[in-house]
Amino acid sequence: MPKVSVIVPVYNAENYIEDCCENLLNQSYEDYEVIFVNDGSTDNSQKKLENLASKCDKIQIITQENQGQAMARNAGIKQSKGDFLCFVDIDDGISKEMLEKMMEAQKESDADLVWCNAYIKKNGEILGTLDETYPNVDDSQKNYVLHNASPWRKCIRRFLLENHNLYFPKLRFYEDLAVVPSYGLYTNKIYYLNEPLYTYVLHEGSTMHQKSYHQKLEDIFKSIDILSNFIEHSFYKDNIKDELEYLYIDHLLHAASLRFFEFENTEIQLDKIVEIMKLKYPLWKKNKYFKQKDWKYKLICYLFYKKKRNLLGYILKR
Structure with a gap:
């Protein structure tokens, strides 16, 4: 069984697949699998994934009808075999040492969840790191809750998500905010690696940079309500x-x-x-x-x- 399962949702991403695979398959760490979830792509994503999978036994492919990124990640979780889960967005980047450094930190700290800093990149330019303008506290649990509304840049024990039913809700937008901060409520120990091992790429045409109004932006209300219910019904609600x-x-x-x-x-x-x-x-x-x-x-x-x-x-x- 692999130590880490890397889950990558794919939707009409043929232009990003090869670069993403190069990042993932050239890791200095070896004990991992990569699960691509093709969420109803209508371009050549499936063919590219099948071609790459035929050359590398680390790659698995799940193919499903289009249900959105949340359901794609859930499908990856359910098929994963690793002790830890790591989510990567297809158009983002990771350093060659990301898995190795995060799993070394996990081993040394015995943490249930390890997360790292990340670069912010736009139009090919690094704008800075994600955490440099965020509020910071010494408490590792509070620090995690404050900083993590997205699933990428972390490794978390798979059984914690399964045992506490921390699957992504069926929302098209803001599905990550609904559940990811709650991961910190169910971990015995959290470790922060203050090194930018992940690169978050901003795109003008992304979900949060739409030029025309999309009603699913109103999913923010459902999402933050789900998050609030998670936290307010947890043992740590007063903390x-x-x-x-x-x-x-x-x-x-x-x-x-x-x-x-x-x-x-x-x-x-x-x-x-x-x-x-x-x-x-x-x-x-x-x-x-x-x-x-x-x-x-x-x-x-x-x-x-x-x-x-x-x-x-x-x-x-x-």
């Missing part, structure tokens, strides 16, 4: 109240508001965010992590909350 409040501020009041604000006729969605914040976190401005943010971030949140959208539009255009 991470501030962290959950910050996730509402960061992903709902700030990020989701900015996305809705890009489109016309989204007043209902923006008003809904304000009502949720008033109901759940009326004192959000006192959150200790929010206080660490820069003035522009704070101003954006405040103006959305106060529904000063004309002023906000003027400021954002400057």
Whole structure:
């Protein structure tokens, strides 16, 4: 049985498959398998995957009708054999030493979950690392919950996801935010490797950079509600109240508001965010992590909350 199962969802990704395979199959670590889940691609992704699998016994292919990234990852989890799971997005990059360094850290620390820093890349240029502007705390569990809304850049024990039913919900957008921060609630030990071993690539045409409004952006409401239920029904709910409040501020009041604000006729969605914040976190401005943010971030949140959208539009255009 392999030690690590790497799960990669694939949808119309023929242009990325070869580079992704090169990254994955040239790892300095050896004890792993790669599971590509072809989620109903209509291009040449399946043929490319089959060609690569015929040359390498580390590669497995799951082929299914298009159900979205969440269901693709779930299919990979269910077929995986590794003690640890590692999720990789097909268009991102990983260093040659990523699996080796993360599993060495796991062995030395006996952690159930190991996660690393990541580069941010756009238009071929490295913009910095993902964690350099995030709030930071010494508590490993709280630090994980604050920083991890996406499944990539981590290795987690497979049985924890299976035993606690931590599968991705059937959402098209924001499915990762719904469950990934909750991983930290079920681990005995978490280890952070402050080294950028993963490269997250920003694309203008990605889900979160749509030029036309997509109703599935409203999945943010379902997603954060699922996350809240996970946390509020956990043993640690009283220990991470501030962290959950910050996730509402960061992903709902700030990020989701900015996305809705890009489109016309989204007043209902923006008003809904304000009502949720008033109901759940009326004192959000006192959150200790929010206080660490820069003035522009704070101003954006405040103006959305106060529904000063004309002023906000003027400021954002400057």
